[in-house]
Amino acid sequence: MKDTSSEDTPRKAWMSLLAKAPEGRVAALFDAQHARPAFTWLRAPEIGSTMVRARAGATGAPFNLGEMTVTRCALTLESGEVGHAYIQGRRKADAEMAALVDALMQTAQANRLRETVLDPLEAEMEAARATRAAKAAATKVDFFTMTRGED
């Protein structure tokens, strides 16, 4: 099997980012700056599920925890680049947008897309994560020792 972890790292990163984006957010960022290109479906958006697995005791043998909804699609640009999307939830419009960005990231538009869509999206999601982490941190217990019993 080919070692894909190195060669596909950037693509893996942007596809993972697009999959976790809030509903409609990628389209809002994209449509503000770009026109949607023509494309043909390789696989029209389809809703299905993925079985989420976990490990007994967090590190042991895998077990099936339960399923989650997933929408997937694949498309081809007129210039031939193929875009894929696998995203959480039942979101056909978001899946189409994610696959379009995936395809366009393989074209000369990649740098502009990164600046106008991926970077702002990543910053927003990071800010949301940081806010949540900061609220959690504010509930961290600071223990202090009361008077001990011995004289």
Add this chain to the structure above:
Amino acid sequence: MYVAVKGGERAIENAHAWLAEERRGNPDIVELSIAQIREQLALAVNRVMAEGSLYDPDLAALAIKQARGDLIEAIFLIRAYRTTLPRFGASRPVDTGAMACDRRISATFKDLPGGQILGPTFDYTHRLLDFKLAAEGAVPQAATRDAGTGPVPHVADFLNREGLIEDAPPVDTPPPDLTREPLEFPADRALRLQALARADEGFTLGLAYSTQRGYARNHAFVGELRIGSVPVEMDIPELGFAIEIGEITLTECETVNQFKGSKTEPPQFTRGYGLVFGQTERKAISMALVDRAMRWQELGEDDQGAPAQDIEFVLAHADNIQATGFLEHIKLPHYVDFQSELELVRKLRREAGASQLQEAAE
């Protein structure tokens, strides 16, 4: 003999129309939106996702609305919907060690790396009704504080370093799936954990409580309880690599239990494990206690004949959709079955009456 009868179509139709009207309630009161349920009844949504065994907050909220707040009916709707979905594949096992924790507490170590993070908990509230919630009003903003970066290590890792707790070495046998294969016994731990993760919260809680009260006593400490989000990663065959396809909230509970040791194992702590979709803390702790109780054989403990130790009993009765399906079916027409019972009782009474007459005559 099975006799089919027809009838009742109009009654059924009218009953459903009335149900729709009752579901809506007084039309002068503003209608609930799915988003309101998802955002403001999040723990009900989480329970429906966990026991419906499908992570999708919007669908769970819709099911709760449709079921008029009857959570088992909502879980039923989710289970039925789930069966219509094509399965795209299975994820890689989620890494709960990399969880972005909203809450993380340990009852066994006060000062643990990463600290005790209470999160948005009901603990330490006074359980007094808050009449302020009956009036509309702004909520105070939650405080914030600089958060450390990086994942919070699991408590079991520290004990593991001293060899004081049983190890859970990674293996990669593909797990059995009770949604694909009928449940068969003996059920291995992977199958038991799958069944418990979707088991009824009340049933699991009752069994877990029974172990605390002495039925299969195994004295559990909550080594760690954590709630937060983890990415879900799946291998995509057409790409040849794995991507994150989303992010889910999970509640994980790991218990630390006393263990005297056995012929092959030195005295050490053993573990029970609970992992559930959403913020579902009571269920996750219950799951960990029941998981530990069902491990008695593997750990060489005595069969105390306790319900929580009886794997077949637990797994065969833990699913509330199976249970409610069988329970509630008895309210549906059984006219023919009952007719035959009626005939039988009449016949027995006739025979009993005849023999009494005969005895009296003799």
